[in-house]
Amino acid sequence: MSIPVSVTASQTVNSGQLPPRRGWKRARSLWPRGGLGGTALAIRPIVLPILLLLAILAFWDWSIVYFDVSPKILVGPWTILALIREHPELLMPHLQQTALETGLSCLLAIVVGLVVGVVLGQSSFLRRAFYPHLVTLQVIPKVALMPLFITWLGTGAESRISFAIFMSFFPVALSTMVGVIATPPRFIVLARGLRASEWQILSQIRLPFALSYIFTGIKVAVTMCVTGIVVGEFVTSKSGLGYLIVFASYLGSAGVAFASILLLCGFGSLLFGIVALAEAIFTRWYPTDARRN
């Protein structure tokens, strides 16, 4: 890679000296941090985002009162929290339904994705035949197919769950496939030399090596799963958080809509956290150093 640097020779006259102090200080910030300020710098990346978040919340709260915003448009953050605390009977049944459907479709999507990914990873014929189609499917807006799922499976949970699986198994399948292919060949050669069966090679070498790829895919899939279920609830449902958000905003009750959104975000982050935890546990079982070598 050639990087064009259009600095003429005349500018390099004082080579041998350090660049001026000002320039040095400025360029410093491009460097990886370290050594400059000890603990004060070390906690900055943690403290600053929290401070910013608190500032945003405070500004939000203040502006609701100051600009006298109608509760149909926006309510303050504390009102939202109070609503969740005081009216759990309104929100919890919807949260429960959405959570159950999302959890189930996540699990199924991971299973389907793993199976498809392993099959495509193992058979280079199938991979060459179907990989371009999978990539194309990644690019097109799959969400447009939601109404078809209703036509096929009705307005019940089945259509939402199958739609969410359809939306979210692609990332798992693609990353599993890439991970299974990316196994260093010498381990496979060794295992074949030791007369390991294809199944043993898959379960004991290829999949453990693919773990970090697989979890990357699952992390994407989890968010897509929530999206799939919520879009399904937008279109079909008579219950669930997605329905509640649409319904409340039509009725001009921003408080309920935002409370539902907050719960949904909380649930989405929880799912993501579970996946991150699972990744940490699996990575401990199959240490990274061993995989890297």
Next chain:
Amino acid sequence: MLPTNLEGPVAGVSRSAGVQLAGTARSLASGLHAWLLPAASGIFLLALWQFIVVFARPLPTILPAPGSVAIEVLQQAGQLAAHAVPTGLQALAGLALAVVVGVASAVILTTSRLAREAVYPLLLAFQIIPKVALIPVFVLWFGIDAESRIIYTMFISFFPISLATIAGLGSADAGSLRLCRALRATRFQTFTQVSVPYALPHFFAGLKIAATMAMIGIVVAEFISARQGLGYLILTGASKLDTAFVLAAIAILCVEGLLLFGTVALIEKVVRNRFAL
């Protein structure tokens, strides 16, 4: 099975030679293979679909034949085009705004360390929450017209562009940066001539994700609010159980999505040639 799938203890010995042979053979065959096999499997799937419809005779509301979908596209071409144009233009507008906002935010966040440390973790956290849940709120705030859809599309496609550009601007080679400093390049020169070329591949990776997200955003927003557009057409078609028409609209939408993605890929190729990346 293909020759790369070597078996038995001989594999280790003959591997390197085998790989080289397979490599040359593949480079000859790949041009043909890369197109032939996917095309064949695609045609096979379409034929299977047609075959199932002809022999199992499902209700046309459940599964129309691919042939009748194609006929539907031709017959309803005028109506489909009338709805495809606003969808495409709004996706494009949202994406263009997202590029502006995403790149600007990335430049600010890479220039100012304070801003980066404060905002970047929140940006990452925003990645995991289901942003689709916010569409009704956008409708509430910006009405049911095109603005709310364009703003929502900008909102969801902004994140991948911003995050990728931040990663790209940070990926400049430390040696090149040090060289620039030693050569007394101004900060602006260093930025435009080192950081930007390094950031371009990342930026385009983000832009590709954003292009697909823009189509998703516009369609979901049309599900919720619109009285025109392909998303609206799909939803109303489905409620009338006119599945052939729904599939026709979806096909047009897919073509639009691929066109958008293809345009981005083409621009990437041109820019990469220009910067010799």
